[in-house]
Amino acid sequence: MTETKLYIARHGKTMFNSIGRIQGWADTPLTKVGEEGIRALGLGLKADGLDFKLAVSSDLGRTVQTITIAQREMGILGKIPYYQDKRIREWCFGSFEGMYDAELFSGVLPRISGIVDSASMSFEEIANGIYEADTAGWAETWDVLRSRILSGFESIAREVEKQGGGNAFVVSHGMTIATLADLLDPEDKKRLVLDNGSITVIKYENGKMQVESVGDMSYRQRGAEILAQSK
Template identity: 30%
Template sequence: MLHLYIARHGQTQWNVEKRMQGWLDSDLTELGLYNARALGERLKDIELNQVYISPSKRTEETAKTVLGSRRLPLVKDHMFREMSLGSWEGKKQEDIERDEPDLFHAYFHYPEAYRQQGCETFFDFENRVRLALQTILDSHSSGNVLLVTHSVFILMLLNIIKGRRVHDIWNSAYIHDTSLSLVEFDENGTAKILIEGDGKHRKPISAF
């Protein structure tokens, strides 16, 4: 039996500023680091066999904070990156919505119709996430694996596991920073979602 623990990176400065990140990066906030440490405490009794991360600085810093003193190599792969957003990366959502309202609306409401020049479509992204998942399944038939990645990646991964269409990607619980999902795979590769987007370890922004 394989247990895949899936965590989003900690809160970043651009998250606070409501900027789109995609393949670009920004630093973790103090709250982001706090919640990463809290996730590490939550997972401290889980014997992890491998840790996969995207090459983004925010996922690497989160993973290292979660692991603490545990000495596990981090396997970085571009397959686990967030969806590319091209010219939107680094821009505030409100500015994108003002300047490109139709495209912005399509992104969040009709993802199958979203097309931005030089970027992944949601169908391209779905294929990449499928490949990323299969890579993990081909390498691990049992044990505990941690994947530290990004919100839209996690939504797409869970969407695939649920057997849903691209159109349904946003019809799930919001993936907050450091939220945890857990998927169990049996020896036949059949998946069961045990935890989805859970953040009980997180300290709320209002209390920080």
């Protein structure tokens, strides 16, 4: 059986990303710069000769837009199975959706947690702080968040494995991908910040997910060189 790998991309840069606003279950479209970055990602993946059996995105518009552009550039749009899985959505930030990042991470969370530097907070501490402070009651508990992320990605891996193994192209979200990597490799204590269009590779073997690489920008960079040469 061929080994099973998930190539997980963070979606392209969106309007809210560009102006530093919280974007969880709220959604804004990719900017022109964001679209160009994902065109580059698709071309870079194609140039590497990667073969994908399955494509999966979250059900939010920015990931659907991203996976469509990337697959078109790879020449696989409509040629491999594709579905959406809401379990690999971004975190839900509840009533803080649309707030400026700095207001949440430098204002609300330090007041709630008593930890002055939110950059030193674990994902669990951040999730608990958001849940406690969310007046709308929409934010997820850490247990719910953790469970849905793990089950969502593992379900994709199992689907590929059932087909004899191979690669899946997956598009998800920055905090969600970083949380997955942190859960699978808890020894790496730094909180990960992933660039738009980066690739995180997860290997699935013997019923377990393992981190192979995190936040790789080489595919997008290679694609950008290809785009530049074509102009």
